Amino acid sequence: MTIRVLVVDDQQLVRAGLRMLCQTAEDLEVVGEAATGSEAVRLADELRPDVILMDLRMPGMDGIRATERILATRPGAKVVVLTTFDDDDHLYPALAAGACGFLVKDASPAELLSGIRRAATGDHPFSPEVLRRVMDSAVTARATDDIPTPTQLPGLTDREREVLELVSEGLSNTEIADRLHVGITTVKTHITNLMTKTGASNRVRLAVLGLRR
Incomplete structure (x- = not known):
């Protein structure tokens, strides 16, 4: 089974790197790339990817809103957030929006590929350091009441x-x-x-x- 992947990031170099990484795996296929949240919503509907690698900080519609819009129409889609170490304010809102996992952008190639595969099978891939940051945020968030x-x-x-x-x-x-x-x-x-x-x-x-x- 080939896992269909949509890459969403406003930086072309990041998108190119993720595409090249996925091309090294026989079971992964990048079916599209998006540079904005609105483009991600459109391509998710047109291409129906299994896993969406989602950046959070983008001009216009950000990754959180894009995740909400995508999952509103395609609740079975798996959105894996790609985050940086200075993006803590966006982590819990992305979780609340329906993201199934969080990986750091500088994770090892093996961790990124494993995260995509885990998401496709219904698991929840988290870089350990990101999981702790998400939980620290969630513990103090009203949404955890x-x-x-x-x-x-x-x-x-x-x-x-x-x-x-x-x-x-x-x-x-x-x-x-x-x-x-x-x-x-x-x-x-x-x-x-x-x-x-x-x-x-x-x-x-x-x-x-x-x-x-």
């Missing part, structure tokens, strides 16, 4: 608590499976159960809950 406090948590099994702790460390499903010596399907089941029991709507909210514990 619906996340249960530790004293409100319903009964979790010991294994679910272990998984919750590892999610809060930024580990992927595969890494959690390796750490706990269980199958990845088992990890996905635990995460689904955690979301059901806690009411957390996504992986980052689970991570925030784990930090509060």
Whole structure:
């Protein structure tokens, strides 16, 4: 299966670099490039990519608004935010807009390619340092008021608590499976159960809950 990728960044050099990187992988195909948020919305509708690599800072419509617009019409699309170390103010709004993952622009080629593949399969790729910054922002954001406090948590099994702790460390499903010596399907089941029991709507909210514990 070929993963169709749309690259969105206002810097041509960044777009060219991401295209060249994706071309090194047989299972990835860059189907389009956009330099603005409005162009990203149009191409996402026309090209129907599986994964959208989204810059946040762009002239006109920024990446947050573009993410909202894209997911409003294509809720199954996977938007992975590409961020820099000075972009903290945009991280939680991008999460609230529906982004499924956050990667730093200077991540290794292997991490970027893995992040695209993980997003395409429904996982949530986060560079560990970005996940911590997102969670620091989310802990103080009003939008997290619906996340249960530790004293409100319903009964979790010991294994679910272990998984919750590892999610809060930024580990992927595969890494959690390796750490706990269980199958990845088992990890996905635990995460689904955690979301059901806690009411957390996504992986980052689970991570925030784990930090509060």
